[in-house]
Amino acid sequence: KQEVTQIPAALSVPEGENLVLNCSFTDSAIYNLQWFRQDPGKGLTSLLLIQSSQREQTSGRLNASLDKSSGRSTLYIAASQPGDSATYLCAVRLRSSGGYQKVTFGIGTKLQVIP
């Protein structure tokens, strides 16, 4: 059974700092990994998706990396801003021979960027 762990559960940083959020998974036979952002009381917004054949993806100040062999992904946020304050979740989609490809979500890291 795939387990997805995100550490730390919460993080507080001053504005302008670069930071790294971590996601680890137990089953390396993944199809892709996705990072989401969730604002309080809202749904999830997709940030980056990394296919199993890729090592990283970048969007603006965000960079996500994937190391399947070690079962890890990191989300790097450069020059953090108060607007980055949210909960960040990673989701791992497993490979399957057919039918639905199961997605397992981590519980998330709650980020607070202090002005």
Next chain:
Amino acid sequence: DVKVTQSSRYLVKRTGEKVFLECVQDMDHENMFWYRQDPGLGLRLIYFSYDVKMKEKGDIPEGYSVSREKKERFSLILESASTNQTSMYLCASSLNRPQHFGDGTRLSIL
């Protein structure tokens, strides 16, 4: 841009009531999903559908059913609501890869 719309942001119902949560997507996606999100437990899949009138159980289907009569609409039904079904419910749709989520329905069962 994909839009997934959940009919209610907040809903309060009583134990034993039959509850309907509605979700509509505007991008002709085949796949639609219902999750619940609880503190410390993350998102858990209740049901999903990969086509009209098709449905599959997720990880926690007990106490729930679903309906997909049209491609754009996926309904979650609580047959007889119980207090342990108080939660945030999230609907998502996808074509192949990334899932697009609605804003969620916070459901309270009294």
